Amino acid sequence: MTGRMASRPRQRSGTTAEMLSFDGLVAVCVVYVVGLFAIGFIAEKAARQGGARWLNSPITYTLSLSIYATAWTFYGAVGSAARSGLEFLTIYLGPTLVFVGWFWLLRKMVRIGRAQRITSIADMISSRYGKSGGLAVLVTVLAVLGTTPYISLQLQSVTLSFSVFARPGTLGAPDAEQTAVWVAGGLALFTIVFGTRSLDLNERHPGLVSAIAFEAIVKLAAILAVGAFVVWGVADGPGDMLARIEASAIAREPLNGARWLGLTVLAGAAILCLPRMFQVLVVENSDERHLAVAGWAFPLYLMLISLFVVPVAVAGLSLPGTGDNPDLYMLTVPLSLGQDGLALLVFLGGFSAATSMVIVAALALSTMVSNHIIMPLWLRATRHEDPMTGDMRRVVLTARRLSIAGVLCLGLIYYRLSGGAEALASIGLISFLGVAQVLPALVGGILWRGATRVGAALGIGSGFLIWAWLLLLPNVAETGGLIAPVLSDGPFGIFWLSPETPLGLQSTDPLLTALVLSLGVNTLLFILGSLFSFPNPLERLQGAQFVNVFEHSRALLGWRGSVGTADDLLIMAQRIMGTGRAGRLFQEAAQGQGRDGDLPEPTPDFLEKLERELAGSVGAATAHAMVAQITGAASVGVGDLLAVADEAAQIMEYSSQLEAKSEELAQTARRLREANAKLTELSVQKDAFLSQISHELRTPMTSIRSFSEILMQTDPMDDAARGRFSRIIHDESLRLTRLLDDLLDLSVLENGRVTLNMGEVALGDVLDRAIHAAGAQAGGRIAIRRDPEAEAVTLWTDADRLAQVFINLISNAQKYCDAEAPELRIDVVANGQGVEVEFADNGKGIPARQEALIFEKFARLDTAKGAPGAGLGLAISREVMARLGGGLSYRPSPDGTRFRVRLPAQALRAA
């Protein structure tokens, strides 16, 4: 290549006529890519170990944003300048204006992204509009369609730059398509390795971000180097350069105000809506403060990138041997001047720009495709399977990897279909407009609570269709040479539907027309749709969460460097896990990180571990919400709240079970206490009973012993005395026997082991027997009054037992009735309820204070002194009546003693 300096002759450096060989170039590329892998691995490792400072630096963040400047801008800006003058500046102007003027909007997006754990632009839109799956799919499709040509553009730029080095005739000339395949494959591999290493909750990829940050530096260095070379090597310093620019055609290019405005708006929209920009701007953001630095550093980066575009273009236009493609001036200018090293740097810069864009775009798209299309389909396909059996992580990762490969395949297919045509140059802007259709729904959703899912779907859908019809379709058709008549004449010959003449407009600038039409209709339908539809509750809630995100969440200030956070975490952990366990956990973590003291750096790893530990105690959702609240990583979303509520409900259920158990225990304890008290009382009663029995046995025995001794010891004893003493002994013996009989009888009755001898008997007969047995026949001590008519009742009962009761009552009356003319009235009442036999005497009755005692064993009342009997009669009678199904009760009465014997209705038999 023999070149002549345009103004200042300068010999080509030495005799190096040989161009850098293609193999050498490939080798350099391979070494470079290996270097990128190394950076990625180192960064991942550093991140796992708690993070290196540079990983979490705002500069890294800013550099990662530079994927905005792709190969299209790297090479294409110079081409654009050469063809259309300063128009290329709009591509930088838009983002700069957004970063400066709409910084608050960016901050809001970042905050929302963090608070809602947004994974992509599609997720953002879907999440805002009530987690709508349909919207997510729509945005995903839009993003894939808008990004695929863009990816193929990057592939094309790489193959083009290869071809520049390998001029025809050179041995081993590259096959463009083969190169593209290799590049795509390599990029897919890189993205898979660093984009799907693990399934981080936060979707951040430190290795990948570090690599693209490094590429951003290479990119900038290459551009600055070429620029400096052109200004000081080709021209004679800045002054000369400016003069040359003045003289060039670029300066004379007219400025089209409408197009400038449109393109600026487009570029500004793109920085907000491009999936890859959303990925680095929001998803990969680890600290909200980084955005503040990026607010000035990113525009500065863009300014530096664009600083030498015009000088290079001027040089390219003026220098011979730079070829006829201005898009390649960046390479051909140094090459034409023999600056092979510089050209190689530029090549690597372009390679960096292309690869970083493709990597991030593939990652962002794969997240969307797998999350919003593949996973829902997979879940639907396997919905009958137990969701616990499958390893969801593996499924998700596989879906991601397949998506990455798929996205790159699409790019490759598009590249092959388009045949590497130069028409690709306009693809960048077309892509921009495609993804910009998300803008109204995005910005509207963040700023306007009234925005609804219907509005968003209408807006995005309509804008998408208009864009596809007016720009995408003609572009595809043009590159593929298809359906030309439809394009020019409109479908079915409807002229105003023709993409070339939309609404019958004869536009000189299809892009601008499409921009105004698509975004205009999009915005209009978005607003109208929102106004005329009602949001569902989740939409309403999400709308409030998005619009008022600053009121609901704290800034994400990174997970590092704040001992205060570690302190808070420790306090919280202590509350939940107990002081000892929490202390040990934190200490071990601190030691593991090689830190002095007991507080570890709150690294993501540590937080994850802590969360797991806490989850064991309070449930996963609560643990996550707690850690997130303390680290400020997220506000608590609806799902979190529901999960927390679930856990709370479970805990409440558990505690109410415990409560019931403890209530049960308390009852058991109460019953035990009662039983114990009863036993104690029984024991006291037993002692008293034994004491009573002792007394009752000893009393007759005393008489018997004394009199028998008297009889034995007194020799001359008159017969009368002997007879009397013998009778006393005899009577007291009988008393003893009676007492023992009563005791046994009572024991049997109380134990319920009594055998009843049931039979049919007339009540009157039983009374007759009883009166006779008690020796109370007419003419006895007590007069008995009876009512034979009333007694004409037939009973089904144990006649002997009933008679026993009657005898006892009659005997008592005989013994205790102290009236002058003792009288016992026996009344019988028989009705449906049973039979009642009342024994009423005309004595003084029982003193009220002793009423309660009369049925007690051995309860001989004060008034009953000297009367025979052990005091078991009424106790036995009451037991007998209980066995017979009836009862015996004392009826207080002012005139005498009344006992009522009651028999149940079952004892009644028809007479």
Place this chain on the structure above:
Amino acid sequence: MTEQTKTGTGTILIVEDEGNILEALSFILRRAGWDVRGHGKGESALEEVARVVPDMLVLDVMLPGRSGLEILRDLRADAATADLPVLMLTAKGQAKDREQAFAMGANAFLTKPFSNSELLEIVERLSGVDDFRPAAGQGS
């Protein structure tokens, strides 16, 4: 009842509600030469003591109306009867009754049923003792 023996000197009041036991006690003590009075009610026992002014009292614990222990307490509280020898009778036969009786100033204690000789022994001892040191009775 009819005969008196040489050993008894003075009057003995027996408070006992069981008629047969009262009769047996009376017979035995009379035969031993005592002037025996009987009384069956607890509530009027103190008045009977005041009326009879016995040289010795045989007192049943289980009395209707008023317990023998209460009567004993009142007797000991009264200067006129504080030194009256008292023999307590009980049919309950528990150690604590005995202890209680001695604590309240009983001079002797007999558990029913007792042998006649046992009774006479104690009565004799009580009658010969001037300083009424509590004397242990024979329990069963």
